[in-house]
Structures are given as structure tokens and as C-alpha cells.
Amino acid sequence: MSAPIRVLVCDDQVLIRTGLATIVDAQPDLEVVGECADGATAVDLAGRLRPDVVVMDVRMPVLDGIEATRRLAGAGVEHPVRVLVVTTFNLDEYVYEALRAGASGFLLKDAPPERLLHGIRTVASGAALLDPDVTRRLVGEYAERIRPSRTDPADSPLTPRELEVLHLLAEGLSNGEIAAALFISQETVKTFVSRILAKLGLRDRVQAVVYAYRHGLVS
Structure with missing residues (x-):
């Protein structure tokens, strides 16, 4: 039996973070190795806990998810960690920057639990994950900024x-x-x-x- 996928959950909202961790930890092939409320702590914990996947919010105090993603998975990082951004798209106009920073994919926070679990497994396998609903709206909402x-x-x-x-x-x-x-x-x-x-x-x-x-x- 293979070792479970190690997951670090980072979100500054306690209820959301706890909910995500509970959903993930209930799976026999997934294991939550840590939780945190800001990007700086995520970078620190990832260095010590060596998760396979970091489930990352974008808007957080101290260090936002974009910069944290860049430090974990960006170009030139010696031991990159795969990052799955989970965001509220209507409130978050930084999804594109998060992807440029090195995220392996993203989901909406209102996605059903099975999509979150599938996303973690997909990213952990080395593949990338794109939420079709968000992908189709990127150009429509941010066309000029996305296409300089x-x-x-x-x-x-x-x-x-x-x-x-x-x-x-x-x-x-x-x-x-x-x-x-x-x-x-x-x-x-x-x-x-x-x-x-x-x-x-x-x-x-x-x-x-x-x-x-x-x-x-x-x-």
C-alpha cells in the first residue's frame, strides 16, 4: 500500500480551513500534515513538513497566496511544492497571477468536496488542474490584463x-x-x-x- 498524499492546508478563515482539512483527512489516501492561516507560515511549514500538495488561499495576511506560491513553486525553486489554489473567483482577481507564480491548478471554494479531492490527487500525480468555470471566465473578465x-x-x-x-x-x-x-x-x-x-x-x-x-x- 502506497503512502498517503501529504497535504498542507493554508487559509486564513478558520471555518474554511477546518472544513477543507476535515474533508481531506477523511480520505484513506490523503493526510493533512499541517494547517496555517498565512502564506509566510505556509512557506515555513512546507520546508519542514515536506507536503506533496499545498491547498492555498490567495488573500491572506502577512504574506498572500501568490507570493507564497512563488516561493514554493516558482521558477528557480530548488525543491518545488505543488500548489492547488482554492479561491472565490468573484472576489479574487489574482488567480492569473497565482498561476504565473507556479500554481499547478485552481478550484473555486464552492466546488463540491469530490472535486477538491480529485484536484489534490490530480496535482499530486504531477498533472495540472483547471476549473473549467474559472478558465472560461479568465479571458472574459480580464482579457486586456491577461493579453498584453x-x-x-x-x-x-x-x-x-x-x-x-x-x-x-x-x-x-x-x-x-x-x-x-x-x-x-x-x-x-x-x-x-x-x-x-x-x-x-x-x-x-x-x-x-x-x-x-x-x-x-x-x-
Whole structure:
């Protein structure tokens, strides 16, 4: 039997933090190794407790979740920790910055418990997680800020088919949904996604979505 996934929960609201920890700790394959109320403590605890995943709020005192994520998972971090941002999107306009800081994914706080648990397991496995509802609203609500520059598709290293896959990925579609939309197999979709990440020098699907929005490759 494999060791449980070690989870650190960081949220400054006690009821939310306790609720998240209770949901996670009730699973036989998950273990809450620590809780905290601010980003600075999260960084400190992550260094000592070595969690597999940090469930991170964004708006917190002392050190916000964006900077904490950057210190835990950003470029150049020697031993990066996977961060799953759980946020209230309507109140939080910093989701995009959190993803740029290195978060492996995000969920809405009103997501059902099973989606949270799936998200933790997904991120722990090395994959990225994007909440489709939030992904589809990123461009609509923050289009100008998210896309400071445009890249001519002709100048992109991606093929037209790869750009098509990136477009659907950026809209929050799963591999299965992309496969159905393009009438190809899920394995083929996985191959396309791997090629996109390799060509663009990106770590995961989250970074691919950020790249697509930032460079205006999707509308």
C-alpha cells in the first residue's frame, strides 16, 4: 500500500480551513500534515513538513497566496511544492497571477468536496488542474490584463492542429472533451499536449493556458 498524499492546508478563515482539512483527512489516501492561516507560515511549514500538495488561499495576511506560491513553486525553486489554489473567483482577481507564480491548478471554494479531492490527487500525480468555470471566465473578465501582447499564429512554433488543441485546452476542456471535439483519440490529444508543452518550454497545462491567453492565441 502506497503512502498517503501529504497535504498542507493554508487559509486564513478558520471555518474554511477546518472544513477543507476535515474533508481531506477523511480520505484513506490523503493526510493533512499541517494547517496555517498565512502564506509566510505556509512557506515555513512546507520546508519542514515536506507536503506533496499545498491547498492555498490567495488573500491572506502577512504574506498572500501568490507570493507564497512563488516561493514554493516558482521558477528557480530548488525543491518545488505543488500548489492547488482554492479561491472565490468573484472576489479574487489574482488567480492569473497565482498561476504565473507556479500554481499547478485552481478550484473555486464552492466546488463540491469530490472535486477538491480529485484536484489534490490530480496535482499530486504531477498533472495540472483547471476549473473549467474559472478558465472560461479568465479571458472574459480580464482579457486586456491577461493579453498584453499578441502573437501572430504564423510566428508560433505550433502547427495549426496544435494551435487548435491549445485553443480548446485554454477553454478548460478535458482531454476527453478535446478528443470528442476534434474526432481523435485521447491518446492523440495527450501526444499533442506533450508536443505543445515541449515546443513552448512549458511545465504543464496551466502554463499552456496562461501562455495562450497572454499571447492572444485564443479569443
